[in-house]
Amino acid sequence: MCGSHDGVEVHHIRHLKGLTVRGQALKPAWAQVMAARRRKTLVVCRVCHEDIHYGASRSRQNS
Template identity: 60%
Template sequence: MEVHHVAKLADLGRPGNRPPWADLMAARHRKTLVVCGVCHADIHGSRPVPALTQ
């Protein structure tokens, strides 16, 4: 498990213009998101990130 972190919630962008992982972080009002290593690499890479489940 790894933790994805943003400096500010505003860094996530506006609704409608952000990926699913950013919507999840914004909805939870959290600057961190615990994900597996593959998903964390996808977040920082150019490949599309699949929808996250709760």
């Protein structure tokens, strides 16, 4: 998500259908990427993975 290749982790969801909830507001970027790729996994850096799980949207620059 941020372009970092250091300390990568894999985010996993159980079902793709959970990414496309009808009537849901704008999806986070990670959900849009997973839905577009139709993949249940997404490789992200540790900070982005924590952001996904805790709902944070921290601003950071690419290293």
